Amino acid sequence: MAEYSFALSGVTLPGAEDLFGIWTAPTPAEISFDIRAAEARDGPAWRVQLPAALADAQAILDAQNQTLQRSESDLFSAERRLAQVGLYGAEEAGVAFAALPAPEAELLATLSDIESPISFEAPGPEERARQETSSQWRVFVEQVRRMVSHYARIETEMGGALIGQTAVGWTGDFDTVWGGDVSADSMGLHHQSVQLALGSRLALIRLLTIVGTGATKLALRLSVPGAQLLALPAAWKFVRDVLEELRRSWPELQHLVQ
Amino acid sequence: MTEITLQEAVKKFARDLAKKVNSFVTDVSELEVRTFTTPADQVETFVKGKADFAEILTEGKIALRAYTRISFDGDTTVVAPTDAADQVNKSVWTIHETVVEQAMENRREMIKTIGEAAASALKALGVATGD
Numbered sequence: 001m002a003e004y005s006f007a008l009s010g011v012t013l014p015g016a017e018d019l020f021g022i023w024t025a026p027t028p029a030e031i032s033f034d035i036r037a038a039e040a041r042d043g044p045a046w047r048v049q050l051p052a053a054l055a056d057a058q059a060i061l062d063a064q065n066q067t068l069q070r071s072e073s074d075l076f077s078a079e080r081r082l083a084q085v086g087l088y089g090a091e092e093a094g095v096a097f098a099a100l101p102a103p104e105a106e107l108l109a110t111l112s113d114i115e116s117p118i119s120f121e122a123p124g125p126e127e128r129a130r131q132e133t134s135s136q137w138r139v140f141v142e143q144v145r146r147m148v149s150h151y152a153r154i155e156t157e158m159g160g161a162l163i164g165q166t167a168v169g170w171t172g173d174f175d176t177v178w179g180g181d182v183s184a185d186s187m188g189l190h191h192q193s194v195q196l197a198l199g200s201r202l203a204l205i206r207l208l209t210i211v212g213t214g215a216t217k218l219a220l221r222l223s224v225p226g227a228q229l230l231a232l233p234a235a236w237k238f239v240r241d242v243l244e245e246l247r248r249s250w251p252e253l254q255h256l257v258q
Numbered sequence: 259m260t261e262i263t264l265q266e267a268v269k270k271f272a273r274d275l276a277k278k279v280n281s282f283v284t285d286v287s288e289l290e291v292r293t294f295t296t297p298a299d300q301v302e303t304f305v306k307g308k309a310d311f312a313e314i315l316t317e318g319k320i321a322l323r324a325y326t327r328i329s330f331d332g333d334t335t336v337v338a339p340t341d342a343a344d345q346v347n348k349s350v351w352t353i354h355e356t357v358v359e360q361a362m363e364n365r366r367e368m369i370k371t372i373g374e375a376a377a378s379a380l381k382a383l384g385v386a387t388g389d
Binding site: 166168171172173174175176177178179180184187191194195198202205206208209212 | 286289290291292293294295296297320349352353356357358360361362364365367368371372374375
């Protein structure tokens, strides 16, 4: 497969990974100070770099669009499974822990720990892992907040030449600049890049909604103050783990996009 | 300590989203789509970090080629590009129409998603503030 990249900048990815496996975030060393400052001011930017050959470029975009569609479908699965965990009774969950898939078992164990008395000993590995999850959840919330607070900017390059740049406002206004002598086919590729970026943004907002709604339902089974807040990182980790688990079941796409 | 920070994060997000939803409801009554072109030698003036279109218009030689404004009270304003023979430039117009369709579809999806997110955020804000 020819050289290409799908880069997201101007936001920090929790764990430096895109939850849908489409976009990569450049490391700080790869970005100059000027660009970083501009991105902090301007907000998120999606940059799609495609090979010069139209057929290769189209195949790569098709594969990434399929990845997004599968991820959206996986989000529905994660939502259903999270709602199911909220319906488990405490006794039922205790007996069936070992028989459950790993994300469900871990979530139920975390909920059980939340209800346990607070320990004043130094935090163990499990507590440190929970703090890490909580930290990643905050990064994710901040990421989505930045995405809905700024223009979405999408650039598409083909063989190193810019095809187009589109800025999409919060309410959906579109400003597009087309590079010189761009063919209709190339314009179509940029159109698909915009679709991919906006679809990814919507999927992240949807993921946030699933976590928030799921945590509210999980909180009903907890008897500690601030239960929903405590359940949010656990619900977030559950959804992330389910997405990872489901993504492992569609390797036929992964070899196209790696 | 963790809970306080988490609470602050949720409150900040929910408040920001509530403000955004408020402005969204105000601004959503109109949709604008602009299509610009630029000569190949000017491409570098608007890439890599230049997101301010007002600045780009001043600095670079880009031209507004097509414009559509759709007001949801039924008014629509369309400015179509013409060539030297005063005929509509079909290639620019076709891609502009495609972008308008994309913008309308994006807006429909955004309204649906934001509606769901707002309901969730308001619940979270209620919990975070103890309401």
